[in-house]
Amino acid sequence: MLGLLANDVRWQLLRALAGGDLRVQELTDRLDRPQNLVSYHLRKLRAARLVAERRSSADSRDVYYHLDIGQLRDSYDSLGKALHPAVGAVRVAPPLATRADAPTRILFLCTHNSARSQMAEGILRTRSWLPVEVFSAGNAPTAVHPLALRAMQEIGIDISRQRARHLDELARDSFDLVITVCDRMREACPAFPNDPRQIHWSIADPAEVAGSNEARFRAFQQTAVELSTRIHFLLLTLNVQQQEAYDG
Numbered sequence: 355m356l357g358l359l360a361n362d363v364r365w366q367l368l369r370a371l372a373g374g375d376l377r378v379q380e381l382t383d384r385l386d387r388p389q390n391l392v393s394y395h396l397r398k399l400r401a402a403r404l405v406a407e408r409r410s411s412a413d414s415r416d417v418y419y420h421l422d423i424g425q426l427r428d429s430y431d432s433l434g435k436a437l438h439p440a441v442g443a444v445r446v447a448p449p450l451a452t453r454a455d456a457p458t459r460i461l462f463l464c465t466h467n468s469a470r471s472q473m474a475e476g477i478l479r480t481r482s483w484l485p486v487e488v489f490s491a492g493n494a495p496t497a498v499h500p501l502a503l504r505a506m507q508e509i510g511i512d513i514s515r516q517r518a519r520h521l522d523e524l525a526r527d528s529f530d531l532v533i534t535v536c537d538r539m540r541e542a543c544p545a546f547p548n549d550p551r552q553i554h555w556s557i558a559d560p561a562e563v564a565g566s567n568e569a570r571f572r573a574f575q576q577t578a579v580e581l582s583t584r585i586h587f588l589l590l591t592l593n594v595q596q597q598e599a600y601d602g
Contacts, residue, residue, distance in 0.1 A: 355433045358402055363387060363395045371405065371421035374553035378417060404429070408556050412537035418556035423587045457485040458592060459529045461550075463543060464536035467492030467518040469502045469561050469574065471535055474581050476506050476513035481585065484592055489529075491521040493542055499561055505574035509582070535581075555584055 359365055363385065370376060370384050378396070382389045396419060399405035403425050410416035460478065462471040471490035478488045495518035506513045521544065529550040534540040540554045557580060560573035 355402075355429050358398065358404075361395065361398075363391065364399060367392070367395055367399060368404070368421060368426075371419060372423070375408075375418045375420045375556040376554075377410070378419065381419065402429075408558065410537040410556065411559065411562075412541050416537075418537070418554075420556060424583055457487045458531065458596075459487045459527075460489070460531045460533065461524065461527075461529045461546075462488070462490040463492060463521060463532065463534045463539045464490075464559075465492050465494050465538050466561070467495040467520075468497060468499045469559065470557050470577060470581070472498050472513055472516055472518070473502050473506060473574075473578055474533070474535055474585065475516060476511045477578070477581055477585050478589075480511045481582075482589055484589060484596065489524060489527075490516070491519045491524055492536075493521055493539065495520050499574075501560070501571050501574045504571065505578045508575065509578055557581070 359368070366385050367381060370381055376384075378389060378392060381396075382392045385392060396405060396407075400407065404422055406420045406422055407417050408420065410418055462474040462478075464471040467490055471492065475488050475490040478486060482488075497518050498513065498516055503514055524546075525544065526547065528548045529546055532543065532546060532550050532552045533555060534543055534552070535555045535557045536559065537554075537556055543552065557577060558573075560570070560577045563570050563573035
């Protein structure tokens with residue numbers, strides 16, 4: 355692990371992917387390195403299971419790369435324990451917000467606002483220990499998918515009162531963070547007032563999975579797990595940023 359991360363290109367790749375999913379051309383632009391070199395080091399990171407890839411649903415010629423922060427954390431733990439039992443073994447519980455902070459306004463976007471963005475909205479609203487205001491929308495909204503409702507109920511989250519909305523309803527609103535969870539939506543994401551930070555999570559649409567009812571529901575369950583993991587690490591990042599701003 356130390357040897358893998360000691361390489362400057364691989365370290366820069368992980369730093370870039372820590373901010374969201376990116377395509378290889380975006381990575382070459384950010385690192386200002388040739389594509390063959392970037393691709394070589396991405397293969398190394400994929401072999402170590404620190405980075406995963408997924409073909410874009412907006413353009414099948416594109417591939418998005420995603421940093422598996424959970425795997426990276428577990429690898430660090432294993433490395434620490436190999437050196438000393440006390441290293442890397444401590445888990446610190448997320449701190450509870452104790453200050454009357456202005457809530458962080460977060461918007462999740464996907465095309466139909468029927469599954470991924472709705473699930474993300476419900477997970478963040480329910481599990482955040484930080485003051486947040488969370489919304490979701492799409493550019494071709496339909497209705498909340500019944501299997502999304504069921505998958506959320508299974509993990510103790512009720513999104514039955516949420517509704518699909520067009521992003522035009524929020525066009526004049528200000529947000530601190532806009533997260534696209536759909537490749538097509540990333541390509542069509544509009545500008546918002548105050549130029550909020552934008553992050554992309556390349557997540558497959560569970561509603562497009564064919565097969566038996568069991569297979570389709572399993573796709574929604576997997577989406578719930580992936581969103582829960584990403585949102586957990588997002589909250590940890592926001593917590594650190596808020597603490598740094600408060601200390602500063």
